Amino acid sequence: MSPVLRPISGQDQGAFMSLWSWNGLWPAIRLSLVTGLAATLIGLAMTTALFALFQGHRIFRVFLRLVAPFLAVPHATAALALTFILAPSGWIMRGVVTLFNALGIPISQTPPDFITINDPGGLALIFGLVIKEVPFLVLMCVAAWAQCDAPRRRLVASALGYGRITGFWLTIWPVLYPQLRLPIFAVLAYSMTTVDMAMILGPSLPPSLAVQISKWITLPEPLYQGMAAAAAVVQLTLVAATLLVWRFLELMGRAISRAQFQSGIRGLSLDGPIKFFGLVFGLVGFGVLIFGLLALGIWSIAGLWPYPDVLPQTYTPRVWAEAQSGVIKATQNTVILALLSTVPAVFLVLAVLQSEFLGKRTYRIQRIIYVPLLVPQITFLPGLYQLTLTAGISGQTLTVAFAHFIFVLPYVALTMGPAFRAWDIRYAMVASAMGASRKKIFWQVRLPMLLCPILISSAVGIATSVAQFLPSQLIGAGRIETLTTEAVALTSGGNRRLIGTYGLVQSLFPAIVFGLALWVPTLTYRNRRTLRAPK
């Protein structure tokens, strides 16, 4: 039924042979491995360094405030924003040339022809992935942090004279990591197989394996269909193998940490350099993203803007006027899909968590909802598409919403679960001792107390839906245009003004949703100090 299974069923015996003889296969495999592992390792290192060094500082609050808006930026928008900065004709080069001109140093007045984005090594892609994954990992870390008694562990380690990094690594990491494993695996699987980000930032000849599969499946010839299926099998195997390798790295890390427990080395000298490099990388990374988003906005209203000017010579609302009907249609579709997928996901997750709390056995169901985090979209969406064709429901809004729901559900569960479980169950006990029924306790005590985390995870769900590219593109059979499919489609055309318009609107909707998620509790609980905003 699924293209993934077709070559194995023997229909296209030549598919694997054709795939092996494709000379882009090894670069594509290498790219998938390198970008996946590098983006995950760097993202994880930055996240944990942030927590190890800054948790408890005033500056940490500022970082946390930035998490929501960065989380809201869809992957494709972030990638587009980076191209506006890093491309040879992007803001960095324009700035350099303008500066040189001002100083009277001779420099070429045309964009340089060296490669910055779409580099064959995948550096730009790794950069983009890290920027998008760090906010997600930070969010997951915040949830896990409170549960592992981290502040007191750190206090004890510091009092014994350990540096923050070493103290963190020896006393907090061993309990924190198991709670982060699933989100990390999700980041790793995603980074290895992303299609939209790789199309925008990754190399094109040959592209990453996932991008190549997405190209082959659109071609009607059976040969390419077979190769797509064979490559999907390779991609799936690759992800599974990499997760195993990661597991091996975990064990190695644990062995090193165990050996270090008794060494008594305080590692105080580590803190300074790591703080320095962490801050530099962090500022560069997020500076590029912020300026990139700004560049999207400026390009969308730019009139004449020749290279190497830093700002446009004229401004015009022309592109907005021209794109208006398309943007409105795509926004409508995006909003409808986001609501149709997120609202049921939130209710389902609440129901599952509550029945878990009431002691009903739901563990197996819960694990199934996390599967889409680990199985690459490109390997099972084509199969799902075939299924919708057979069932005669392809290209319908509800079908696409269901595909979104599959991916929204695990993210809602990941973000809601920790807060829901961390709720002090003694509230339930005293409430029932006062004669309140389970239903009353759930609706009048637990839900209102958890309003903040429920809204945040709803916002994460909506942002996840907005960012979906493949499910909208494939399951929608190209008939359902969302802001993301449009923005990605525009990249090949290279119309920066139009890209800027779609990119801006694309990140605006989830940003508004996150704003609401933070503002509603403040408003509802303006007289309730403890519940006003997330800590």
Add this chain to the structure above:
Amino acid sequence: MKITDGLVLDHLTIFKGAKRLVALSAHVKKGEVLTLMAPSGAGKSTALAAIVGALDPFFRQHGKIFLDGQDITDLPIHERHVGILLQDDLLFPHMSVAANLAFAMPNSGQSKGERHRLIEQTLEEVDMPLHANADPATLSGGERARVALVRCLLAEPKALLLDEPFSALDQDLRATLRLKVFELTKARALPVIMVTHEHADALAAGGEVISLMGQALDISKT
């Protein structure tokens, strides 16, 4: 002795694995206080959890619990009419003081105005007449403890359990609140079981003092 007023523990025994944590037989009459004394971690809270109906299934429980003659051993918590006051006040942070109290009050067909009057009257009983609309987070520790106490009582329990309810407070507040609790429970003729590891609590309660295994303790000598 089963058809009787007050709270009766009939060979209430709790096991953790093969280990017996609690073995109690007692009859707490209306208006009396039974004090359970044991060191920390001995299972005092476990005993109260069993009586209130919130025992973790991890433990095994034998024996019966009767309240005013009714066997409540297998009733769910919300049908037992056993109130509990813990060390932490556990006031619902999303509700005002008045809403916390209204949440606890059973609805026996009173008008909104009547319910509100009863709430204000109760707050006056604990010297907090002007706090109905306050955010619990803005109250002092002693005030929160008093609100938690009256919230418990407004649910009209037929018995009250106290799980070290004063231990989060400093000495002065502790003595005042203790007096208040026993004054109010005596006025309502409630059977009370209190667990504590403080002699002062036990002395103030004035009732029988026993261990988790049911042996009488003489606290005047220690």
